[in-house]
Amino acid sequence: MADDKDVLRDVWFGxxxxxxxxxxxxxxxxxxxxxxxLLPRVSYLTLVTDKVKKHFLKVMKPEDVEEMWFEYxxxxxxxxxxxxxxxxxxxxxxxxxxxxxxxFKNFPERDLLHCPSNSVIEAHFMSSIKEADAxxxxxxxxxxxxxxxxxxxxxxxxxxxxxxxWAMNRKLMEYPMExxxxxxxxxxxxxxxxxxxxxxxxxxxxxxxxQPHTLGDLLKEMFPAxxxxxxxxxxxxVLIHGIEPMLETPIQWLSEHLSHPDNFLHxxxxxxxxx
Amino acid sequence: PSMSLSITPAQTAxxxxxxxxxxxxxxxxxxxxxxxxxQAVEQSVWVKKGxx
Numbered sequence: 001m002a003d004d005k006d007v008l009r010d011v012w013f014g015x016x017x018x019x020x021x022x023x024x025x026x027x028x029x030x031x032x033x034x035x036x037x038l039l040p041r042v043s044y045l046t047l048v049t050d051k052v053k054k055h056f057l058k059v060m061k062p063e064d065v066e067e068m069w070f071e072y073x074x075x076x077x078x079x080x081x082x083x084x085x086x087x088x089x090x091x092x093x094x095x096x097x098x099x100x101x102x103x104f105k106n107f108p109e110r111d112l113l114h115c116p117s118n119s120v121i122e123a124h125f126m127s128s129i130k131e132a133d134a135x136x137x138x139x140x141x142x143x144x145x146x147x148x149x150x151x152x153x154x155x156x157x158x159x160x161x162x163x164x165x166w167a168m169n170r171k172l173m174e175y176p177m178e179x180x181x182x183x184x185x186x187x188x189x190x191x192x193x194x195x196x197x198x199x200x201x202x203x204x205x206x207x208x209x210x211q212p213h214t215l216g217d218l219l220k221e222m223f224p225a226x227x228x229x230x231x232x233x234x235x236x237x238v239l240i241h242g243i244e245p246m247l248e249t250p251i252q253w254l255s256e257h258l259s260h261p262d263n264f265l266h267x268x269x270x271x272x273x274x275x
Numbered sequence: 276p277s278m279s280l281s282i283t284p285a286q287t288a289x290x291x292x293x294x295x296x297x298x299x300x301x302x303x304x305x306x307x308x309x310x311x312x313x314q315a316v317e318q319s320v321w322v323k324k325g326x327x
Contacts, residue, residue, distance in 0.1 A: 010302070017306070017308075038309060043316070096304075096309070097309065243297035243298060245294055
């Protein structure tokens, strides 16, 4: 039987095979070949696509190049969501590789944040970790860390160093035994068909009666339609890292093992594929 | 000493087992046919997991 620690590795080393193609409206000097890449599920698009940029710049004139952005079937892809979340939300149940379109002009100002450098990603990532720790430990763990410890978390993610990241991140996953879990579970629930970016509310790891809360308890409170009754067909898939955990799964365990490096449990709710 | 039964409720075992199984299926689905693709981030020492 596998160990719970193996789950952390599976989560970290998850990859989405992706085919990048240049949008037809982009002006090139010669034909742009598609570019194939394995993207880490837990990272961010703009952090891991230097090779994509380099590949397409070879066939473009510098004056035709503005900020690079990505689109999937008409939907601009938000770089500040983890890659795995973008895939689960927009493209799960489609054939692989994931087909992503690359743009260098007409930046969709209303849909996407600008990402002029990696330090913007770092700031976003660190603020998520701080927010998560505020929920879990009133911010005490992250505030007790030194600047170099924060850097270690970021460098671990940026350079895909599992051990470096987890040597520090495990501290963010501790909690007092007598409390049975984190104060609140840092989670975000995403839907495809909503103007709301995501659902995020306070939710405790343990009920007032001392019972561990489950994924089912979370959904019952935040998105009851996702819980299917015995006699009706399944309407939604609830995806975390591309898998559908059982509703009985304790939410504390999910938070410790299936959170993204930003320390949030990102849950995608998508309509069930109709056969 | 008395024999210690590891008291794992069947339900607990089920959700945990199901996560392991699904992660394995996910690796097959998303990675097995694409091992020839380039990694986006090169520095990583690729730790390959044996089949369980």
